[in-house]
Amino acid sequence: MSNTKTPISAGPSDLAVNEREQGRSFQPKFDAAGLLTAVVIEESTGRILMVAFMDREALDRTIASGKAHFHSRSRGKLWMKGETSGNTLTVIDILVDCDQDALVLLVSAVGPACHTGAASCFYRRMDDGRLAPVT
Amino acid sequence: MSNTKTPISAGPSDLAVNEREQGRSFQPKFDAAGLLTAVVIEESTGRILMVAFMDREALDRTIASGKAHFHSRSRGKLWMKGETSGNTLTVIDILVDCDQDALVLLVSAVGPACHTGAASCFYRRMDDGRLAPVT
Numbered sequence: 001m002s003n004t005k006t007p008i009s010a011g012p013s014d015l016a017v018n019e020r021e022q023g024r025s026f027q028p029k030f031d032a033a034g035l036l037t038a039v040v041i042e043e044s045t046g047r048i049l050m051v052a053f054m055d056r057e058a059l060d061r062t063i064a065s066g067k068a069h070f071h072s073r074s075r076g077k078l079w080m081k082g083e084t085s086g087n088t089l090t091v092i093d094i095l096v097d098c099d100q101d102a103l104v105l106l107v108s109a110v111g112p113a114c115h116t117g118a119a120s121c122f123y124r125r126m127d128d129g130r131l132a133p134v135t
Numbered sequence: 136m137s138n139t140k141t142p143i144s145a146g147p148s149d150l151a152v153n154e155r156e157q158g159r160s161f162q163p164k165f166d167a168a169g170l171l172t173a174v175v176i177e178e179s180t181g182r183i184l185m186v187a188f189m190d191r192e193a194l195d196r197t198i199a200s201g202k203a204h205f206h207s208r209s210r211g212k213l214w215m216k217g218e219t220s221g222n223t224l225t226v227i228d229i230l231v232d233c234d235q236d237a238l239v240l241l242v243s244a245v246g247p248a249c250h251t252g253a254a255s256c257f258y259r260r261m262d263d264g265r266l267a268p269v270t
């Protein structure tokens with residue numbers, strides 16, 4: 001018996017998983033609703049600004065334009081962050097997770113990222129079952 | 136006419152939205168699949184470790200135990216991070232976003248957070264349409 005033969009466990013499925021997790025090919029894995037999770041982090045500070053979702057169109061437009069686009073689950077449509085407020089997010093880098101169903105957008109933000117006017121959507125923290133401002 | 140009367144626009148829906156976005160009541164907003172997005176960030180470094188999902192049970196167990204629990208979309212079941220690997224995540228703080236459909240878990244991690252053995256699931260970045268290691 002040769003030591004170089006393919007192990008029994010290395011079927012096509014294992015190879016596909018290995019390529020997705022370790023390879024250089026970008027194979028975004030959209031969920032049942034056709035969405036990826038996108039975590040937006042300010043590149044200069046490392047601060048998390050918001051979490052949103054991208055369908056294929058939003059992903060393609062983000063990559064093509066360099067401005068963050070998302071898919072609104074509540075409105076069921078594409079939107080460019082800042083299209084009405086002017087508070088756009090310029091994408092500096094995109095990180096991809098192990099199974100390629102989540103992205104981190106490292107961005108430069110113009111103005112507050114949150115529609116409430118807060119710099120970040122994460123302006124509250126859990127405090128004994130209630131919410132308190134992040135100080 | 137009194138200046139103190141309730142503005143026409145402040146109907147129950149506006150009040151509910153205002154309470155969800157600005158109030159102190161924790162009102163987690165689960166999506167159509169019954170899930171919240173959970174972004175896991177290492178408290179000591181600010182580094183993003185992983186993104187996962189929580190249903191009500193995972194959220195309740197996380198809060199009760201102080202160890203991160205999630206709902207696996209692929210396996211359709213509750214799991215405690217590290218239940219087999221031992222690489223648990225101890226929750227130090229939980230941040231809540233504006234519309235309460237995403238959480239940040241600020242954690243202390245035992246061992247690598249990623250099932251691949253990487254410290255973070257985000258070990259690759261987009262590089263001209265391909266993936267490259269984060270250096």
